[in-house]
Amino acid sequence: MARTPGKQFYEEQLDYLAARDIDGLVDNHYAEGGSIIAFDFVITGRAALKQHFQQYLEMLGYIKLKSTDKFRETEDSIFFEATVETKLGVVQVYDAFVLKDGKATHHFTGLK
Numbered sequence: 001m002a003r004t005p006g007k008q009f010y011e012e013q014l015d016y017l018a019a020r021d022i023d024g025l026v027d028n029h030y031a032e033g034g035s036i037i038a039f040d041f042v043i044t045g046r047a048a049l050k051q052h053f054q055q056y057l058e059m060l061g062y063i064k065l066k067s068t069d070k071f072r073e074t075e076d077s078i079f080f081e082a083t084v085e086t087k088l089g090v091v092q093v094y095d096a097f098v099l100k101d102g103k104a105t106h107h108f109t110g111l112k
Helices: 005-019 022-029 046-060
Strands: 030-037 042-044 064-074 077-086 089-100 103-111
Touching (some): 005 022, 005 064, 005 077, 005 089, 022 103, 030 046, 042 046
Parallel strands (some): 030 103
Antiparallel strands (some): 030 042, 064 077, 077 089, 089 103
């Protein structure tokens, strides 16, 4: 993949998760009032996002990228499908980020 702003954001997101760097992840990748939206929950604000990612990473144990299956980028968004390995097994994740000034205002997420 060519190194574009969206791909850089994606690679950094994976690096933060793999390193379990929750403060770096949220402080550098999410806007002050940023949200994660899933079918089961909506979480807004950096403090709540940090708590969410702490619990999420504890549940998963670790995240290792197996493959980036699809990737689309626009000037202010990225949308991807990836296969990742965790202590729970191999799953497909689906994520879309709406970006403003390089930070996520909205992060839509799901996994199978």
